[in-house]
Amino acid sequence: MRVEPVSEYPPATSRTLAEWLDADLAALHGTESRSRLREIADARAMRRAMWASFLALGSSSVILGLVLLAVGVPPSAHVPLMIVGGVIAVASGLFFGRVRGWLPRPGTSYTTRGAGALGGGLIAAASIFGAINVFLIPGIVSSVDPVPLLALDAGLALVLVSVFVIPAAIIGRGRHTLRREAARNQRLAAALDHDRVTWGPGVAVPMFGPL
Structure with missing residues (x-):
């Protein structure tokens, strides 16, 4: 008769969802250990x-x-860009809102080459902005009409914030955000609890929690 070894990881149903979401339990396991809740939060x-x-x-x-x-x-140069930007903003806002009720399938993972926390995003954006302004500021100071260069500088700042700072801040707060939203959103909490009783451990993700 073959006897299965006892797992060192407790089954998902051994704790309630609230217990798995507890911040003190997460602190006991460090930030690098893999769990289904962390997989959900990070994705x-x-x-x-x-x-x-x-x-x-x-x-x-x-x-x-x-x-x-x-x-x-003159509006001819930038109004089309405004229209395209407005469409992108509206569509992105709709998709952003849909993430609120979304749970990734087991094994879903995303990777990023950018910063994973607000501090790293700020450093990256400030470094690039400073390096470019070393060459841009003399032109602004010496220009008869500095408005185009100032607009270019402002646009650069907005792009850097959009690409580096905002994503890094959201990624860095991902686990905290899931804990907060699960406490406030009953539908999300119900989906997480259903996942708790139906999910099975794997080699890469052996535990349901902690978060």
Whole structure:
């Protein structure tokens, strides 16, 4: 008769969802251990960060276009970009909202080459912005009409914030966000609890929790 070894990892049903979500339990296991709840939180954060970045880029093009209109720049050069940016912003906002009720399938993972926390995103954006402004500021100071260069500098700042700072902030808060939303959103909590009783451990993700 073959006897299965006893697993060192407790089954998902050995604790309630609230117990698995507990921050003190998460602290006991460190930040690097793999669990289904962390897989869910990280995947949701990655997807949310992507749509938030597109939303910010689209909104930035609209804001920059309005500024250019206000200072008298001919609209033919940037109004089409404003329209495209507005469409991207609206579509991204819709997809961003859909992430609220989304649970990734087991094994779903996303990777990013960017910063994984707000501090890293700020450093990356500030470094690039500073390096480019070393060459841009002398042109702004010496230009007879500095408005186009100032607009270019403002647009660069908005792009860097959209691409580096916003996604990094969302990714860095992904697990905290899932814990907060599960406490506030009964539908999400019910979906997580259903996942708790139906999920099975794997080699890469041996535990349901902690978060």
